Amino acid sequence: MIIKLSEKYNTEVVPEMMKKFGYKNKMAVPKIVKIVVNTGFGREISGKTSEEQKKLTDYIIENLSLICGQKAILTQAKKSISSFKIRKGMSIGAKVTLRGKKMMDFLERLIHLALPRSRDFQGIDSKSVDKEGNLTIAIKEHIAFPEILPEKAKNIFGLEITVVTTAKTREEGIELLKLLGFPIK
16 A cells, blocks of 8 residues: 555654754654746747647647646746747746645656656656755656656657755755655665
């Protein structure tokens, strides 16, 4: 039986972190605050007609919303870049910010299903954790998630996933993520 990530955090991770780092209170133990999932499609969308742009944008938002279980929002270009054929205000990406139960559900699917299914996956490099203990990873193909049927996928796009923690140092962040089950090398 697989225990839920939130239960695992409370029963296994908190006591282990308190023992390893010497926290006096369980509220001082780092935790995951939010997850930001985003994708950029400025390259695919530039140079296309407005109808083709709308179709591609709708497709990406629909798939990202399916993966995260929450509606994705569009991100606009802050300034025009002529060499990339991008105008100010043009939609060039989409993102979803997950918190609470949806965040934990997404994390379970990411750790147990999507990462092992992604091509050429040998574990997350520990360099992916920054000095504040936040993890940023990239998945090259969104079809690694079980919600997306590979045979129905018209376009394949990549995702960037940022796991934001309350850890003060890189070591605390790495240990928290390892104890939660992330396959960190």
